[in-house]
Amino acid sequence: MTRAYIPQAAYLIASLLFIFGLKRLSSPRTARSGNLVAAVGMALALGGTFLLPHISHFGWILLAIAIGAVPGWLLAKRVKMTAMPQMVSLFNGMGGACALFISLGEWFKMPVITLRGLHLIVTRSFGECFPMLLGVVFGSVSFTGSLVAFGKLQGLITEKPVRWPLQKANNALLFAALIAAAGAATHRQDQSFWIIALAVAALTLGVLQVLPIGGADMPVVISVLNSCTGLAAAVTGFAMHNMSMIIAGTLVGAAGSLLTVLMCKAMNRSLAKVVFGSFGLAPAAGAAAAKSDQIMREIAAAECAVMMGYARKVIIIPGYGLAVGQGQHLVHELEELLEKRGVEVKYAIHPVAGRMPGHMNVLLAEADVPYPKLLDMEEVNPEFDQADVALIVGANDVVNPAARTEPDSPIYGMPILNADKAKNVIVIKRGRGAGFAGIENSLFYNLKTRMLFGDAKKALQQLVTEIKAL
Amino acid sequence: MDAIAMIYIFILAIFTGVEVISRVPTVLHTPLMSGANAIHGIVLIGGVIVLGFAGSNALIGALGFIAVILGTLNVVGGFVVTDRMLEMFKAKPSAKKTEDK
Numbered sequence: 001m002t003r004a005y006i007p008q009a010a011y012l013i014a015s016l017l018f019i020f021g022l023k024r025l026s027s028p029r030t031a032r033s034g035n036l037v038a039a040v041g042m043a044l045a046l047g048g049t050f051l052l053p054h055i056s057h058f059g060w061i062l063l064a065i066a067i068g069a070v071p072g073w074l075l076a077k078r079v080k081m082t083a084m085p086q087m088v089s090l091f092n093g094m095g096g097a098c099a100l101f102i103s104l105g106e107w108f109k110m111p112v113i114t115l116r117g118l119h120l121i122v123t124r125s126f127g128e129c130f131p132m133l134l135g136v137v138f139g140s141v142s143f144t145g146s147l148v149a150f151g152k153l154q155g156l157i158t159e160k161p162v163r164w165p166l167q168k169a170n171n172a173l174l175f176a177a178l179i180a181a182a183g184a185a186t187h188r189q190d191q192s193f194w195i196i197a198l199a200v201a202a203l204t205l206g207v208l209q210v211l212p213i214g215g216a217d218m219p220v221v222i223s224v225l226n227s228c229t230g231l232a233a234a235v236t237g238f239a240m241h242n243m244s245m246i247i248a249g250t251l252v253g254a255a256g257s258l259l260t261v262l263m264c265k266a267m268n269r270s271l272a273k274v275v276f277g278s279f280g281l282a283p284a285a286g287a288a289a290a291k292s293d294q295i296m297r298e299i300a301a302a303e304c305a306v307m308m309g310y311a312r313k314v315i316i317i318p319g320y321g322l323a324v325g326q327g328q329h330l331v332h333e334l335e336e337l338l339e340k341r342g343v344e345v346k347y348a349i350h351p352v353a354g355r356m357p358g359h360m361n362v363l364l365a366e367a368d369v370p371y372p373k374l375l376d377m378e379e380v381n382p383e384f385d386q387a388d389v390a391l392i393v394g395a396n397d398v399v400n401p402a403a404r405t406e407p408d409s410p411i412y413g414m415p416i417l418n419a420d421k422a423k424n425v426i427v428i429k430r431g432r433g434a435g436f437a438g439i440e441n442s443l444f445y446n447l448k449t450r451m452l453f454g455d456a457k458k459a460l461q462q463l464v465t466e467i468k469a470l
Numbered sequence: 471m472d473a474i475a476m477i478y479i480f481i482l483a484i485f486t487g488v489e490v491i492s493r494v495p496t497v498l499h500t501p502l503m504s505g506a507n508a509i510h511g512i513v514l515i516g517g518v519i520v521l522g523f524a525g526s527n528a529l530i531g532a533l534g535f536i537a538v539i540l541g542t543l544n545v546v547g548g549f550v551v552t553d554r555m556l557e558m559f560k561a562k563p564s565a566k567k568t569e570d571k
Contacts (some may be wrong), residue, residue, distance in 0.1 A: 017508050019486055025505045026494035032556040035505050036483065039549045042511065055522035062537050064521065068542025076550035081558075087551055091511075095544035098513040099500035105520035105530045127473065133514045223503055230510040234483075238476055240516055246476060247483045248512035253507050254487030259499060273474050357499035365558040376496065 003053060010048025011244035017041030018248045022255060023418050082323045083358050089222045092229050093146030096139045099232035100199065103135030106239050107195050121190055124389050129186045131238035137202045138232035144206030144223045146208055149221050152210075159215030168276075171208055177201050201391065209275070216397065218273045219356040221262050224271075227256025235458045264356050296432065299450035301459065304426050305466030311388035313344045315380065317417055318364065320354050321394015321430060324444065325456030328367035331393060334460060335369065336469050347373050348380040348390075348397035348417050350398035390422035394429070400441045411439060425449040428459045501555045508548025514541030 018041045024034025049055070072091070111122040114209050151157035164170075178201045185194035213221055230252030237245025264271050300334045308314050322331060335345045347369065353360035361374060375383075384390060392399055400420040402409040419425055420443050427444060429451060443449055494502055518541075521534025 018512075019490060021491045021501075022487070022506065022509070025502050026491045026498060028495065028498060028559060031498060031501060031505075031559065032553065035501075035508070035549060035552045035556060038505060038509050040527060042509070042514075042545055042549070045512060045515050046518065047520070049518045052519070052522065055519075057524060059523055060531070060535055061518055061538060063519055064517075064538035065542045068539040069546045072543040072546035073550055076547045076554065079551070081555075084500070084504075084551065087547070088500075088507050091544050091547040091551065092507050094540045094547070095507070095510050095513055098511075098517055098537045098540035098544060101533045101540065101559065102513060102516040102520050105524070108530055109520075109523075109527070110532070164528065168562035177497065217555045226503055226507050226510070229513075230506070233510045233513045233516075236516050238480075240519060241476070242519070243476075243479065245512050245516055246479055250483035251487040251490070252506045252510040254484040256503070258488050258491060259494075259503055259506070262494075262496075263499065280566065318543045332563050341498050351496050354500075356503070358497045359500050361560050362500060362555050374497075 003051065006051045007048040008243075010044050011242070014041040014045035014048070014236055014244050015247040017044065022050050022251060028129060040294065045248075058059060081363055081422060082326070083154070084362070085222060085359065086150045086218065089146045089150045089153065089225070090216075092222065092226050093143050093150065095229045096142030096225070096232055097145060098139070099135050099229065099236050100139030100143055102236050103132045103139060103239065104195065104199065106236070107132050107136075109191065112190070123189050124186075124293060126186055128239075129189070131235045133182045133195075133198065134183065134235040135232055135239055136199050137182070137231060138228050140199050140202035140234060141206040141209070142228040142232060144203045145210045145221070145225045145228070146206075147275055148185050148207055148210040149218050149225065152215050157211075162211045167208075167212060171205070172314075174205050174208065178205065181240070202257060213274065219352065219359075220271070220274045222356070223256055223260040224275075227253045227260065230254075230256050263352070277292040284311060287318045294445040296444050296451045297449065299426065299452055300460035301386055302453060302466045304450070304452055305351055305463055305470060307424060307426065308338060308343065308389050308463070309341055309467050309470045311338075311343055313346075313383075314338060314389045314391060315346050315384060315387045315419075315422065316346050317348045317350075317390060317395050317399060318353060318360055319350075319393060319395020319398065321396075321428075322456045323354055323360070323363050323394070325430075325460075327393065327456040327460045328369075330362050330457060330460035330464060331368050332364070332367045334467070335373070337464060341467075341470075345373065346375055346380065346383065348377070348384075348419075349374050350377055350395070351415075353395065375418060377415060384418045384421035387422040389424045390419040392419060392425065392427045393428075393460070396429075396441055398460045399443055400439060401443055402439065402441070409439060417444065420448075423448065426452060428452045428454065428456055430455060496549050501552055501559075504548065504552040505553060508545060508552055511541055511545030514538065514545050517541045 017037050021034045021038030024030040113120050152159050180196055181198040181201055185198055230249050232244050233249030234253055237249055338345050349360050351357050399417050401420050403411045403414040403416045425448055517534055517537030521538055524531035524534050
């Protein structure tokens with residue numbers, strides 16, 4: 001009697017801990033403890049589940065947990081900070097697949113009554129089927145979608161938007177097939193063919209929806225898929241009548257959706273454009289042709305060092321190129337050297353610098369850059385006027401003036417860092433190619449811009465050496 | 471459990487989810503997404519229930535077994551990755567202290 005209440009009490013406390021944990025996660029001072037609080041909630045919910053009456057197969061359960069926990073722990077501990085976004089995507093996909101398998105498991109658990117030796121399958125009502133069908137769809141889409149996003153960020157699949165003829169018609173057709181399969185599965189619950197067909201259609205949809213989206217939009221995609229898995233957890237909670245799953249899943253679904261909206265705002269992209277339109281198709285062609293007669297002006301590291309060493313104020317704009325080049329620590333060293341010489345150094349952090357909002361802050365924090373030196377876009381933009389040098393390290397689209405001036409540009413309207421307002425601009429860049437979004441950047445051809453070509457780490461190393469020698 | 475009650479909870483949870491993170495600074499977007507990612511690992515519980523009540527049905531047992539593995543990956547990986555990210559934020563005050571000394 002009382003034993004039946006223990007799991008329920010555990011679920012209740014776990015749900016409260018999830019809410020409390022999320023709350024703490026949204027403030028810098030309490031964030032780490034918030035994560036811990038949520039983890040305790042998870043442990044509690046799991047422990048409560050073990051105490052459910054009539055549960056069995058403990059050996060198998062513990063074995064499965066061990067099989068999942070070891071690689072999960074190792075992956076999470078070993079992954080480099082730069083690869084964090086795809087790692088989140090990968091774990092998200094695992095959650096989606098989990099919801100898919102649960103929904104299938106629930107589906108195949110046919111309610112059977114035995115009458116005079118005959119086994120009769122009791123047909124579920126539509127209301128009972130619906131959450132399971134949704135669980136299959138949401139779980140499948142976020143599973144394959146996340147894997148494609150992972151592949152794109154990891155460089156296993158091209159980051160360029162993949163396009164093929166009749167794309168939208170195909171997707172619409174697939175969507176219709178999805179609904180048809182769901183209807184058929186409800187109607188013929190004795191045939192497992194239809195539920196499998198539904199899963200296959202949803203798995204395909206996940207792939208086809210994410211493939212056409214360019215790498216620059218992946219953070220938004222991951223955020224959408226994150227809330228999709230949250231919803232998958234919630235609907236499977238409905239199917240299983242499990243409160244903690246409903247609450248935790250819905251919390252994530254809602255918080256994830258809000259987060260997606262916030263990210264889109266930061267990039268000035270509407271969600272519909274991210275999902276249905278893509279960067280870097282044809283629009284930049286005209287602009288690129290117009291600029292082919294312009295030249296980029298190269299500069300040597302020694303000259304850069306002089307410019308920066310005798311400047312009053314330097315603003316560093318770090319981009320993803322810095323992160324891939326593992327140059328965070330060097331940039332910090334450079335900053336300290338300049339500060340010692342009396343130069344004021346600030347970092348300008350675009351909301352979507354790196355690959356996800358806040359990613360760059362994490363990377364610079366890893367290199368012990370003092371927190372007050374990291375300025376938001378709104379804070380730093382008025383300061384460019386007074387800056388002698390804007391040093392752009394591996395950033396491109398976030399400083400592209402086309403966002404302000406060229407209405408045809410795909411990034412027109414995106415808030416950018418006004419690096420072009422600084423007296424001098426130095427760009428550290430690997431090559432002459434276009435950026436992540438595949439758009440030409442007129443700032444690189446600007447008269448006051450000097451290009452220092454090379455890998456971020458090597459270029460920074462040269463700068464540090466030269467400044468030391470000043 | 472009553473379907474209506476579940477729908478009530480669903481709707482209230484939506485408002486809670488939005489309200490709770492509505493004032494998050496941009497700096498924390500990535501860790502927050504990662505933390506939320508770990509929390510939807512609650513599907514693990516569903517996997518445990520499917521496997522734990524599979525009885526002698528091998529198909530359902532297998533589905534539950536795979537679900538538990540995947541759910542655990544989500545939970546463990548999610549929380550550990552988030553902790554590593556947030557560890558970086560914590561590193562700063564201590565670094566400052568050493569500078570002060």
